[in-house]
Amino acid sequence: MDDLAGFLRTRRGRVDPASAGIPTDSRRRVEGLRREEVAHLSGVSVDYYVRLEQGRATQPSEQVLDALARVFGLDETERDHLHRLARQPRRRAKAPGGRVRPELLRVLDLIPEAPALIMDHRLDVIAGNRLAGLLFGRPSAGLNTARHIFLEEDERGLYADWEACTLDAVGHLRLAAGKFPDDPRLASLIGELAMGSERFRRLWARADVRARTHGRKAYRHPLIGLLELHQENFALPGDSGLEMLVLSAAPGSPAADGLRLLAGLDAPETEGGAPSSAADGVRDRRGSGFPPG
Template structure:
């Protein structure tokens, strides 16, 4: 595993993203799930290459070339057949199509600092009873309103959700459903990264997490894809206790790659009362963005 300049880390060889994805995903499909007879001892946990080829209506030689990166332009029909053989969900199918037809020229842009709309910040700050954060392409917190900041405050990595989940000593206490949160967070990073795996900051992040967290290494190797949309999530907040919040994740058209995540509690619930208490405790804090956020606003896109 390497993490230096121009290097790659496990699962991030940008020369053969399609092949990596196919190998990882066939390893997750049990033969019996696809009606493939299991005879004798198998050295692989999932499907063999020839079994994926058979289920997809392809020759074994052609499928092997796909995995090895010697064939890079499968047709839409072939991609759809592979998706059925590998039992992919909608998010993973869309990702497979992107890998088969990557859009060039995006990764250099991802190395620049991300601009944040002052109008969006002003709107977020007006939501005094609703936590809201803006996430970047690598799940870093680019901005938040006061209540959004208070929701994630008090941790070593409060401003970086990937490192908060996998490196913060308080993570498993803060997230009572840590296993689910961890899987969804890694899948969300895969989705956000798309095919831009030569982004130096992404390489640095994945390299650090792979070295420091066995759980991250295991989840990253699965190549799961989870588009962040909406979900119910539980928190054990160090100040106001247990919270069950529903969130919606919205894309920001003016800033591709950024997500606005808005949290709400069920009206009248104990979580709503706890959120109200948290809001009252942070009411005296400034509603202006921090210095670091102001620097991002001023940075070139």
């Protein structure tokens, strides 16, 4: 219940008392709501809410969780995360294996005009097509985008909206950690990022969660320049936990011209010296000692 307690504390500190109908004055030194104010607004006893924040109360009811979500103004993703954290002691989901069917690899290579990736809940790229490798300047299979964002790039690097990307990455990993708290590879990645990035540590402490969704993604390619693309996410069927991400450009846009220029570059090579494809990337990833997704 410690994750639940921490999430409640961070959400309480985020609420503007005035928006909750609580008068404030210059003497108020508490950021957000006080515990007794949360208890009053949600209709639970102060003692019970204190025990929730201290991790001493187990299995809060659906009604209590819904009331707290209302007080904190949680969105749908945060509300689901709150309920998931409260259910953890009863059932912990096993992290999906993330195996990629050969048919999916063929689909990636049949998308010649847009970078396309298959990713797991840890933000590991399991496979990518030729344009994805050209965008990242390396075979995309084996890349972890969170590690790439925090430890290999900065605000002057590939990600034109680097700060927004860091928020998205941390929010997604927080969500994944709530779903799969016993995933050792995910825990190891989070520890690595916390050790190597002060920004990651600060964002992780906020306990924000974000679902990966469609929208604008801008990249600053060293040879092509700015590429303002649109990302669409497709959850793959079954229990693999994988998603396909496709980065497209509007017809006739500068980004569409940029992708055509990108396609004309030499593809990143695998260790054997041949241009990489989605299938080659997965084989190279598994043959190089990188753990399979």
